[in-house]
Amino acid sequence: MKPTLLTGNGAAARGVRLAGIDYLPAFPITPQTEIIETLAQWIQAGEMDCRMVTMDSEHSMITAAGTAAATGVRVFTATSSQGLLYGMEMIYTVAGWRAPFVLVNVSRALSSPITLEPDHNDVLAARDSGFLQIHCSTCQEVLDAVLLAYRLGEDERVRLPVIVNLDGYYLSFTREPVLIPSRKEAARFLAPYDPGETHFRAGDPVSQGVAVLGGSQYSYFRYETHLASIQALSVFNEICREYEKITGRVYEAVEGYRTTDAEIVFFMLGSFATKAKDAVDHLRKTGLKVGLVRPRLFRPFPAQAIIRHLADKKGVAVVDQNLSQGKGGILHAELSSILYNEERRPCVLVSFIGGLGGRDISVEEFFEMARVTVQAAESGKTPAPRLLYTHEELARMRGLQSIAGNRSPGH
């Protein structure tokens, strides 16, 4: 099969087309817009049998996606950043309905200050909502993840909506060779949606979105959703094996790269992991035993697979492209919590914050992170969390502040 050059957004749209969706509520936002535009063209040209409506906001868009899914049809929608946050009320609400659909989030950093460029604070804000999360590092993975997400979310053991995340700009607008499954292959993997009991039908009335008071029923339903999410782990592994049989592409909940004999490991999400792999190859040539561990599935959190990958490692450099203000890297906190009780846990976890608001993480910075982590492992002393930020950047920042007339607090 010959690969096609597709952007991450184009790959997402291809995946959606192959999934044979029925309904698409949409609202434009950079850098996601190309996805809904591409789908709009296919729908208008009669190449996709699907209904599409541009809503008045993301809040209405996610509401419409959830209610449509609750009637038992296959639904897709996409957003970014402020859009995801504006719809956050409905993100929690529709997840509780247990009506599956797929939402592609093209990661973009949040206000303030306003920016268009990516980091992961937007998608991580949906961390506790009940949506499952698949994080992609290549355009191929984006296409495949959309198909996997429908199978996963619609599985009767799961029945939850899924966010497929790709990094704005770095993936959304970058063209990479992508193998597009044939319609037949996609259909073999993803049958038409069988909503089971999830439907609206006259003569068989159901009441959705009912209020519960007193806490007992609430606790029951919330915990049920949690168990369904946990259940999605084994379902994900199962469907990935099936996907491999059809397409030959291997996916696991956690990607490990040169980890078997590694002493030092980078731990991170998303597209920057491809740069980390490059750094790993370079560092290996210098004799340093380095590897990479990247969760594809972030919700549910694939704890056991991560623990296995990191067993007996000397040090882990956790690279967070997010910042929980007043705490630090979110991934670092997540990782620490699953390792604490493990006997074979790595000696040190070193926290790095980088790539905020579209800032690059250079290969040299990966070398530096490896060096700091080796040093920490040898000395047994964990350094304080560190923001990847160069002297040159700080000098430029000071220059800009002097133009603006420095009135920011704390300076």
Add this chain to the structure above:
Amino acid sequence: MIAEITRIRHKYLRHDKKFPHVWCPGCGIGIVLGSLIRAIDGLGLAKNDLVLASGIGCSGRLPAYVDFNTLHTTHGRALTFSTGIKLANPSLNVLTVMGDGDATAIGGNHFIHAARRNLNLTAIIINNQIYGMTGGQYSPTTPYGSNSTTSPYGHIEHAFSIADLAVTSGASYVARGTVYHVPALDKLISRGIEKEGFSVIEIMTNCHTQYGRRNEMSDPVTMMKWFKDHAVTTTRAKKMSPEELKGKFSIGVLTDIDKPSYTEEYQKIRDRAKGREVKS
């Protein structure tokens, strides 16, 4: 003349810091910016007492260029930011610049309620009939039948009339202008800022890049000509039959009424409460 233009530019724009601007060559938003600072200069308002807030999109960028107190906020919320500022400090002149998507889609609710409350704010709504910055998706003011990236075979929804919406929602002053009729626009904005109560100035602007290009008006001149040919002053419109008015739009002052503004009424309550305190 040139000296006058330079004076105004240097006085009101962050001319040495923020330019060149981000708008496409020929974009009408620059004309709106020019009108706005001329109106402010004409009224002799102190820069320190002025606040300019915007939402998101091409219009959202406007506060970056002016030397007032400025705020570039989130999509659709500009009016709520302005509400907070005005109520906390009623002595400030608060101007809010929004686009058609900002004001009538994602922020539509804020818009009608600000008008209903008759907050003493000035809303300048730059209507280019499209989501320009994100790539030309249809907005609530995209005309029926026209093309956009999300309606490539013709738009099947009907457009809002922003000015009519403002009138029905209770605004004290509502006007519509275009970037072709600039001297008139200066006056409409000036009157809107002066007006006590909620004032709305809808400004029809050319987005030849995203709207015009898909609707056989791919350059600014053609779009300007369209404004020239289709705009009818409110005075003339009164003398025209519905048939003659078909396909046209009116420009000028659509509503100018006096009624108590929220800001005034709120102050009265405060004064009364303070009076009672003194007595007891």
